[in-house]
Amino acid sequence: xxxxxxxxxxxxxxxxxxxxxxxxxxxxxxxxxxxxxxxxxxxxxxxxxxxxxxxxxxxxxxxxxxxxxxxxxxxxxxxxxxxxxxxxxxxxxxxxxxxxxxxxxxxxxxxxxxxxxxxxxxxxxxxxxxxxxxxxxxxxxxxxxxxxxxxxxxxxxxxxxxxxxxxxxxxxxxxxxxxxxxxxxxxxxxxxxxxxxxxxxxxxxxxxxxxxxxxxxxxxxxxxxxxxxxxxxxxxxxxxxxxxxxxxxxxxxxxxxxxxxxxxxxxxxxxxxxxxxxxxxxxxxxxxxxxxxxxxxxxxxxxxxxxxxxxxxxxxxxxxxxxxxxxxxxxxxxxxxxxxxxxxxxxxxxxxxxxxxxxxxxxxxxxxxxxxxxxxxxxxxxxxxxxxxxxxxxxxxxxxxxxxxxxxxxxxxxxxxxxxxxxxxxxxxxxxxxxxxxxxxxxxxxxxxxxxxxxxxxxxxxxxxxxxxxxxxxxxxxxxxxxxxxxxxxxxxxxxxxxxxxxxxxxxxxxxxxxxxxxxxxxxxxxxxxxxxxxxxxxxxxxxxxxxxxxxxxxxxxxxxxxxxxxxxxxxxxxxxxxxxxxxxxxxxxxxxxxxxxxxxxxxxxxxxxxxxxxxxx
Amino acid sequence: xxxxxxxxxxxxxxxxxxxxxxxxxxxxxxxxxxxxxxxxxxxxxxxxxxxxxxxxxxxxxxxxxxxxxxxxxxxxxxxxxxxxxxxxxxxxxxxxxxxxxxxxxxxxxxxxxxxxxxxxxxxxxxxxxxxxxxxxxxxxxxxxxxxxxxxxxxxxxxxxxxxxxxxxxxxxxxxxxxxxxxxxxxxxxxxxxxxxxxxxxxxxxxxxxxxxxxxxxxxxxxxxxxxxxxxxxxxxxxxxxxxxxxxxxxxxxxxxxxxxxxxxxxxxxxxxxxxxxxxxxxxxxxxxxxxxxxxxxxxxxxxxxxxxxxxxxxxxxxxxxxxxxxxxxxxxxxxxxxxxxxxxxxxxxxx
Numbered sequence: 001x002x003x004x005x006x007x008x009x010x011x012x013x014x015x016x017x018x019x020x021x022x023x024x025x026x027x028x029x030x031x032x033x034x035x036x037x038x039x040x041x042x043x044x045x046x047x048x049x050x051x052x053x054x055x056x057x058x059x060x061x062x063x064x065x066x067x068x069x070x071x072x073x074x075x076x077x078x079x080x081x082x083x084x085x086x087x088x089x090x091x092x093x094x095x096x097x098x099x100x101x102x103x104x105x106x107x108x109x110x111x112x113x114x115x116x117x118x119x120x121x122x123x124x125x126x127x128x129x130x131x132x133x134x135x136x137x138x139x140x141x142x143x144x145x146x147x148x149x150x151x152x153x154x155x156x157x158x159x160x161x162x163x164x165x166x167x168x169x170x171x172x173x174x175x176x177x178x179x180x181x182x183x184x185x186x187x188x189x190x191x192x193x194x195x196x197x198x199x200x201x202x203x204x205x206x207x208x209x210x211x212x213x214x215x216x217x218x219x220x221x222x223x224x225x226x227x228x229x230x231x232x233x234x235x236x237x238x239x240x241x242x243x244x245x246x247x248x249x250x251x252x253x254x255x256x257x258x259x260x261x262x263x264x265x266x267x268x269x270x271x272x273x274x275x276x277x278x279x280x281x282x283x284x285x286x287x288x289x290x291x292x293x294x295x296x297x298x299x300x301x302x303x304x305x306x307x308x309x310x311x312x313x314x315x316x317x318x319x320x321x322x323x324x325x326x327x328x329x330x331x332x333x334x335x336x337x338x339x340x341x342x343x344x345x346x347x348x349x350x351x352x353x354x355x356x357x358x359x360x361x362x363x364x365x366x367x368x369x370x371x372x373x374x375x376x377x378x379x380x381x382x383x384x385x386x387x388x389x390x391x392x393x394x395x396x397x398x399x400x401x402x403x404x405x406x407x408x409x410x411x412x413x414x415x416x417x418x419x420x421x422x423x424x425x426x427x428x429x430x431x432x433x434x435x436x437x438x439x440x441x442x443x444x445x446x447x448x449x450x451x452x453x454x455x456x457x458x459x460x461x462x463x464x465x466x467x468x469x470x471x472x473x474x475x476x477x478x479x480x481x482x483x484x485x486x487x488x489x490x491x492x493x494x495x496x497x498x499x500x501x502x503x504x505x506x507x508x509x510x511x512x513x514x515x516x517x518x519x520x521x522x523x524x525x526x527x528x529x530x531x532x533x534x535x536x537x538x539x540x541x542x543x544x545x546x547x548x549x550x551x552x553x554x555x556x557x558x559x560x561x562x563x564x565x566x567x568x569x570x571x572x573x574x575x576x577x578x579x580x581x582x583x584x585x586x587x588x589x590x591x592x593x594x595x596x597x598x599x600x601x602x603x604x605x606x607x608x609x610x611x612x613x614x615x616x617x618x
Numbered sequence: 619x620x621x622x623x624x625x626x627x628x629x630x631x632x633x634x635x636x637x638x639x640x641x642x643x644x645x646x647x648x649x650x651x652x653x654x655x656x657x658x659x660x661x662x663x664x665x666x667x668x669x670x671x672x673x674x675x676x677x678x679x680x681x682x683x684x685x686x687x688x689x690x691x692x693x694x695x696x697x698x699x700x701x702x703x704x705x706x707x708x709x710x711x712x713x714x715x716x717x718x719x720x721x722x723x724x725x726x727x728x729x730x731x732x733x734x735x736x737x738x739x740x741x742x743x744x745x746x747x748x749x750x751x752x753x754x755x756x757x758x759x760x761x762x763x764x765x766x767x768x769x770x771x772x773x774x775x776x777x778x779x780x781x782x783x784x785x786x787x788x789x790x791x792x793x794x795x796x797x798x799x800x801x802x803x804x805x806x807x808x809x810x811x812x813x814x815x816x817x818x819x820x821x822x823x824x825x826x827x828x829x830x831x832x833x834x835x836x837x838x839x840x841x842x843x844x845x846x847x848x849x850x851x852x853x854x855x856x857x858x859x860x861x862x863x864x865x866x867x868x869x870x871x872x873x874x875x876x877x878x879x880x881x882x883x884x885x886x887x888x889x890x891x892x893x894x895x896x897x898x899x900x901x902x903x904x905x906x907x908x909x910x911x912x913x914x915x916x917x918x919x920x921x922x923x924x925x926x927x928x929x930x931x932x933x934x935x936x937x938x939x940x941x942x943x944x945x946x947x948x949x950x951x952x953x954x955x956x957x958x959x960x961x962x963x964x965x966x967x968x969x
Contacts, residue, residue, distance in 0.1 A: 044969070214969075217969075218965050218968035218969055219968055219969070220968040228961075228964065231954075231955075231956065232956065232961070234949075234951065234954040234955060236717075236718075236949060236954065237714060237717045237718065237946065239710075239713075239714065256964075260956040260960065261954070263942045266942060266943070267940075268940050268942040268943070269939060269940050269941050269942065270941075270942050270946070270949055270954060271941075271946075272717045272939050272941055272946070273939075274713065274717070274747070276710065277739050277740065277742075277743040278739065280707060280710065281707070281709070281710040281713075281739075281740055281743065282710075283710075284703070284704075284707045284709075284710025284711050284713075284740070285710045285711070285713045285714035285717070287703075287710075287714060288681070288701070288703075288710065288711035288712060288713060288714025288715040288716075288717075289714035289715065289717050289718040289946070290714070290718075291701060291711070291714070291715060291718075292679070292714070292715040292718035292947055293718055293719065293947030293948075294714075294717065294718030294719070294945075294946040294947045296714060296717075296718070310704050311704060311707065314703060314704050404965040404968075405961050405964070405965055406958065406961065407955070407957060407958040407961045408958070409957050409958050411951075412951050413950070413951055413954075413955075445699070446699075446947060447678075447679040447698070447699035447715075447722055448676055448677055448679075448699075448719060448722050450676060451674065451675070451676050451697065452676075452697060455675075455696065455697050455698055455699050455700075456700075457691070457692060457699075457700040457701075457702065458699070458700065458701040458702065458703075459701075459702040460703065460704060461702065469692075
């Protein structure tokens with residue numbers, strides 16, 4: 001019987017399907033797949049779950065965490081405080097134990113005794129001699145190390161009441177084709193389960209209870225969904241330069257193309273992936289392909305997006321379709337490469353020198369990553385301009401529960417205004433940048449279409465409506481005005497904001513992307529305090545006029561975003577001329593996903609001033 | 619510099635080529651380069667080369683970067699699409715364009731500033747990628763549009779008009795291309811149409827990455843007696859490693875070549891390059907030998923020209939990537955979208 005260190009000061013409040021388990025591991029120790037198995041088991045029990053990978057920019061040795069929020073109410077954002085800490089990393093064990101809320105639990109490897117200063121009197125310790133168990137049971141050195149992780153998952157199954165059959169099913173799925181690995185993994189799970197059952201009162205007051213909340217749901221990360229969206233959206237050329245956290249976008253595209261884009265007759269590929277020499281070449285290749293009529297994309301993050309600025313201006317001004325995925329990470333400069341931020345809103349909205357504007361799409365779930373990725377190609381072809389899909393590390397690299405993906409088989413790609421040889425025959429004179437339809441979108445032709453008609457010279461230098469070089473300032477201004485008109489037309493093609501209501505309440509919230517994960521929790525919690533708010537989720541840029549109407553329809557609107565400089569608020573001000581007094585910023589920029597608790601605190605903090613000046617209902 | 623529109627007048631007896639087009643059908647807009655610019659001779663050579671080959675103008679895509687050289691695509695083949703992109707980045711745009719449609723001829727036009735300085739990285743990597751195209755560097759050793767700074771191809775000790783001397787070793791684009799795996803590498807001189815035209819034709823026909831470094835003097839900023847890229851030096855130190863003739867596939871070979879002709883190279887479509895004896899035992903299939911010859915001439919202050927290296931056994935980017943025969947830009951929904959039933963199965967893998 002191990003030495004048990006019980007919580008003396010604080011009684012644990014029983015929690016069912018509503019708590020946070022965090023794993024503190026050493027990077028490269030094989031913990032990722034074990035932790036992932038833990039989260040997936042909970043998903044398969046039908047309980048909403050959201051794992052968050054908090055990892056270093058490192059291959060081996062530095063601390064890494066895996067935080068799993070379990071919430072039957074489907075609050076899938078991050079929650080502050082840890083109910084159960086699996087403290088496997090000696091480098092961080094002090095801060096990891098400190099993060100546990102009073103009444104919580106600490107699972108640790110008791111093969112070595114716990115330093116006295118790490119013993120808190122308000123948490124319960126769950127000592128398990130992981131190293132000793134593995135030393136005794138496994139011969140191979142690698143297995144002794146790796147299976148420590150599996151043993152603690154087995155122990156957690158006993159502690160939290162995870163259906164053991166679900167775990168063994170996961171092991172079988174994971175090692176399909178490598179059957180030799182199944183039995184030792186199941187054995188490791190059993191060892192942990194057995195040790196916990198025999199030495200502790202199981203389950204703990206923290207418990208999982210199978211439910212059916214995940215029917216019709218999948219557990220998928222945003223970057224995989226983006227890669228799939230590109231396959232479904234008809235992308236044939238992907239050019240890229242490896243950069244965390246965007247790398248897995250092209251990995252996923254390649255993986256699915258390898259399965260779904262091989263011509264059955266010839267065995268040849270209906271796609272091309274070019275790992276370019278840098279991000280300049282990556283977007284240059286995509287632009288060259290887009291100019292020539294293929295759907296092309298590149299995926300990158302802050303530093304790479306900075307390098308692409310000149311090319312983005314070229315594509316804007318010469319009106320070439322191209323899709324860019326920006327999986328945002330913490331800037332400026334190298335910043336924190338493995339942490340999340342919404343810090344590129346301004347630099348992308350007006351990317352490149354001169355008067356420019358770019359179309360931005362803001363997915364907030366993995367399902368939207370799939371949908372908006374496919375849509376991006378239609379929008380880009382239709383508008384003949386770059387479309388930047390603004391994801392972030394949180395959304396891109398973490399699995400999340402979302403509705404299963406659906407494709408409408410009746411949907412046809414919108415290739416936009418591309419003239420065929422026959423259409424060229426019928427028109428008197430082709431002018432590449434003529435605004436025939438008065439919507440700001442000109443007609444384009446592809447090289448090789450017609451022997452005598454439709455050729456033109458694409459250039460980033462100033463040009464007239466026939467694509468000829470000009471230094472006539474008035475002609476230049478006409479083209480710039482026509483492009484501005486195109487961005488008004490864009491509002492018909494890009495997704496509308498999602499609005500819960502205008503004028504229902506006197507307070508509102510505006511947000512986008514991963515901030516969305518916290519919103520329902522904020523609303524429910526504030527409702528209990530008698531405060532209700534309307535919400536508006538932005539899905540695209542340029543902004544629709546109803547965003548302005550939403551702001552004007554409220555006494556105060558909280559603009560919630562994950563950067564230091566309130567970039568979304570600035571963008572609203574620039575584009576919609578919003579009244580400074582009507583918007584209040586709530587910001588979070590520590591590299592971690594914004595929490596509902598933070599938003600609620602900020603809203604409540606603003607209340608006294610509000611009450612004094614605006615008489616907000618209590 | 620011209621500022622008038624090009625006259626549409628055409629001589630009624632202009633000779634038609636096999637597809638019924640005259641030389642005029644291969645021309646571009648009127649040049650805006652300086653009178654006597656080597657680059658205009660390159661345009662003229664391309665026009666003649668394409669007309670003689672009966673190339674369909676609309677099956678050619680012209681892509682360039684930024685600089686005097688990159689204006690050249692305006693001045694030939696106005697029935698072709700052109701793309702004047704950003705400085706030093708033509709190779710990436712050309713790569714993407716080529717991926718989108720493998721059925722066109724791609725002609726990349728760049729300069730020494732564009733390819734040897736700002737775009738050196740892109741140049742190196744397009745060679746590695748083996749994009750099927752003709753890549754021409756109009757090489758004048760100077761930055762014309764910014765008024766005469768030295769470029770990275772200016773030879774050590776070479777002087778600009780303002781007297782600035784190049785203190786650094788130069789970058790030789792031809793040897794660089796050979797070393798990086800280009801499968802067709804030539805050097806020529808804008809002033810020698812007789813040599814340049816067949817090289818252009820062979821380069822256009824060659825399957826794979828064809829590179830021609832064309833010494834093209836800048837009459838305004840780099841044509842002094844102290845410049846190794848001026849007319850005087852080039853004429854005086856110009857060594858042809860081989861005399862080249864090109865016979866397109868479709869044309870019956872009626873020309874009779876000297877008995878002394880040394881080599882006959884048949885390109886993938888049946889066209890033939892004839893290399894004539896020049897006194898040197900030059901073997902363009904031998905990479906090491908090619909590099910050796912070029913360097914030996916360089917030591918003597920000579921510019922080795924002609925077809926420097928050819929390798930017809932390499933694969934191009936599309937072959938390396940094993941892409942389908944149909945160009946990507948003609949693949950439609952049916953070809954590309956796996957559909958909802960497949961998506962249902964994919965969903966199952968995420969449960």
